[in-house]
Amino acid sequence: MEVFVQTFVSGILIGGIYALVGLGMTLIMGVMKIINLAHGQLMMIAMYITFVLFEQLHLDPYFSLLVAMPALFLIGAIIQKYFLNPLLKVDSILPENQVLMTVGLGMVLTEIIRFIFQSDYKSVTTSYSSEFIYLGEISFNQAMVVAFFIAAILTLLLFFFLLKTDIGRSVRATAQNKDAALLMGINAEWITIFTYGLGSALAAAAGSLLLPIYYLFPDIGGPFTLKAFIITILGGMGSTVGAIVGGVVLGIAESMGATYISMALKEAVGMVIFLLVLIFLPGGLKAWTKI
Amino acid sequence: MKTMRWSTLVPLVLLAVFPIVVQSDYYRHIFIIALMWVVIGSSWNLLAGYTGQVSFGHAIFFGTGAYTAGLCVTQLGISAWWGMLLGGPVAALVGLFIGWVCFRLRGPYFALATIAVGEIFRIGATVWRDLTEGMQGILIIQSFRSKIPYYYLALVVAAACVYAIYRVINSKWGYYFVAVREDQDAAESMGISAFRYKSLSLLVSSFFTGLAGAFYMNYMAFIDPQVVFSLHYISIMAILVGIIGGVGTLWGPPVGAFIMVLLQETFRSSFFGLLPKWVSEGHVLVFGLLVIVVIRYLANGIVGDWPKISQLWSKGKPLPSATAGN
Numbered sequence: 001m002e003v004f005v006q007t008f009v010s011g012i013l014i015g016g017i018y019a020l021v022g023l024g025m026t027l028i029m030g031v032m033k034i035i036n037l038a039h040g041q042l043m044m045i046a047m048y049i050t051f052v053l054f055e056q057l058h059l060d061p062y063f064s065l066l067v068a069m070p071a072l073f074l075i076g077a078i079i080q081k082y083f084l085n086p087l088l089k090v091d092s093i094l095p096e097n098q099v100l101m102t103v104g105l106g107m108v109l110t111e112i113i114r115f116i117f118q119s120d121y122k123s124v125t126t127s128y129s130s131e132f133i134y135l136g137e138i139s140f141n142q143a144m145v146v147a148f149f150i151a152a153i154l155t156l157l158l159f160f161f162l163l164k165t166d167i168g169r170s171v172r173a174t175a176q177n178k179d180a181a182l183l184m185g186i187n188a189e190w191i192t193i194f195t196y197g198l199g200s201a202l203a204a205a206a207g208s209l210l211l212p213i214y215y216l217f218p219d220i221g222g223p224f225t226l227k228a229f230i231i232t233i234l235g236g237m238g239s240t241v242g243a244i245v246g247g248v249v250l251g252i253a254e255s256m257g258a259t260y261i262s263m264a265l266k267e268a269v270g271m272v273i274f275l276l277v278l279i280f281l282p283g284g285l286k287a288w289t290k291i
Numbered sequence: 292m293k294t295m296r297w298s299t300l301v302p303l304v305l306l307a308v309f310p311i312v313v314q315s316d317y318y319r320h321i322f323i324i325a326l327m328w329v330v331i332g333s334s335w336n337l338l339a340g341y342t343g344q345v346s347f348g349h350a351i352f353f354g355t356g357a358y359t360a361g362l363c364v365t366q367l368g369i370s371a372w373w374g375m376l377l378g379g380p381v382a383a384l385v386g387l388f389i390g391w392v393c394f395r396l397r398g399p400y401f402a403l404a405t406i407a408v409g410e411i412f413r414i415g416a417t418v419w420r421d422l423t424e425g426m427q428g429i430l431i432i433q434s435f436r437s438k439i440p441y442y443y444l445a446l447v448v449a450a451a452c453v454y455a456i457y458r459v460i461n462s463k464w465g466y467y468f469v470a471v472r473e474d475q476d477a478a479e480s481m482g483i484s485a486f487r488y489k490s491l492s493l494l495v496s497s498f499f500t501g502l503a504g505a506f507y508m509n510y511m512a513f514i515d516p517q518v519v520f521s522l523h524y525i526s527i528m529a530i531l532v533g534i535i536g537g538v539g540t541l542w543g544p545p546v547g548a549f550i551m552v553l554l555q556e557t558f559r560s561s562f563f564g565l566l567p568k569w570v571s572e573g574h575v576l577v578f579g580l581l582v583i584v585v586i587r588y589l590a591n592g593i594v595g596d597w598p599k600i601s602q603l604w605s606k607g608k609p610l611p612s613a614t615a616g617n
Contacts, residue, residue: 034399089584094340104578265414
């Protein structure tokens with residue numbers, strides 16, 4: 001029983017961070033209707049920024065959120081403005097042009113980082129990386145708990161932003177119906193640029209939060225891109241509440257899989273859930289929650 | 292273009308005399324790999340370019356073909372060459388099953404599902420040690436020491452694949468494929484079963500990809516799940532070969548295959564040793580940049596946008612935009 005609760009708890013904690021990755025993806029998917037296959041790679045860039053700040057300036061990974069998020073916002077906005085938006089005007093057979101573009105961008109980002117930092121594994125060891133809080137028999141990794149709460153705060157801020165501010169409302173309007181939003185005087189092109197930046201910034205936050213409990217190498221982006229769209233599909237495309245639920249479900253499923261099936265199959269658990277959802281519940285959990 | 296023009300035999304003849312003229316095994320090896328990519332790229336193109344189903348999982352079929360050949364040796368104790376017979380059909384069966392599962396999804400959802408299935412196959416092949424030897428991989432003994440037999444085999448397979456796809460796209464099937472690509476609902480309402488023709492397209496596509504996989508096993512004599520089921524080195528590479536050469540054109544993927552393999556090798560060997568060694572680390576970076584440039588400026592690939600390219604140095608009248616397709 002303890003093992004079960006322990007597994008469950010660590011699943012929820014990691015799920016909070018996954019939710020942040022998924023939220024970024026879901027925003028981009030909702031507004032642009034494309035799958036961002038460079039999402040994990042953007043997160044990887046943020047992790048390296050955090051890593052460099054820690055190595056050079058001994059800046060705590062949690063404070064480097066303040067640097068990594070704006071930096072990634074900028075990178076994301078540049079990608080959208082100069083690489084993805086121009087494709088709307090290009091005539092091509094495959095409608096997946098923008099998706100293939102993000103594949104190319106992801107490759108370039110990974111390789112640039114590999115050029116600079118080599119393929120070595122890196123990690124950030126903070127004083128709290130291996131500190132535990134005990135609650136009865138259940139242990140909580142301190143870094144994970146802090147990360148979970150920061151992730152929760154960022155998520156709340158995002159919801160406040162989307163529901164209460166003008167720009168947030170414009171983002172939602174563009175996601176619902178781009179043409180109607182245009183007619184209402186919303187600069188949809190600007191909103192796409194903003195949203196891609198925002199999505200990247202959320203991925204950046206997840207990256208910085210994950211760094212103290214994870215390790216880092218240039219190819220880490222790919223697996224996280226996969227995780228991000230498992231979450232998005234699980235939660236229902238473009239549903240923000242769904243992304244949170246999806247993130248937590250994936251976190252729990254992965255840690256259950258690692259404990260009860262095998263460590264090697266941890267990644268496969270996510271994939272199988274993903275396929276089952278795609279086939280049997282194509283709308284994702286949105287079909288049930290209606291949000 | 293009902294009958295293939297005789298001029299199309301020129302590249303075939305050139306390729307046939309290549310190993311006689313060039314004695315170096317190194318260059319022969321590069322061309323063998325390029326011919327293998329002609330097969331994979333053309334197969335991917337039949338499904339993605341002509342039928343509009345962008346697959347991010349062609350490594351599934353490549354890996355299945357390769358493992359079929361490998362398992363012939365380790366499990367059945369027969370020659371890996373039986374894989375050349377069995378690899379294609381087994382991959383095609385897998386393809387039919389995957390199509391049955393994934394073709395209920397459209398557009399980007401289909402692409403995502405193929406990534407997921409691909410990863411499941413890769414992890415499955417890694418974990419199921421009793422069958423596949425897991426990460427250890429399968430090692431066999433090459434039948435020939437010379438590259439020549441492999442070269443001509445690859446050439447025959449590549450030529451057969453391109454010819455078969457040429458026949459398919461110029462038959463009734465081909466027109467149905469394009470109809471499904473252009474507008475699935477319209478095609479359905481004209482009485483074309485989208486599911487059926489997508490499956491047929493996938494059947495041909497996975498058959499040839501599996502054949503290429505079986506060839507790979509025989510030629511390289513070593514496979515492991517991380518290589519043959521790789522998302523990056525096989526599935527994405529197949530897409531790159533297709534889009535750089537030209538999606539939805541017969542000659543696009545063959546051109547793309549040679550460009551990609553030659554480029555990869557040029558960079559991997561640091562321009563054949565002429566440039567400092569760090570250049571070799573940049574070959575994936577160059578791929579990425581190439582993808583960005585091609586998608587941005589040559590959306591229909593080098594073959595599909597050839598009129599646009601040739602226009603650059605022949606200052607003639609601006610041509611109407613290339614209507615690539617069938």
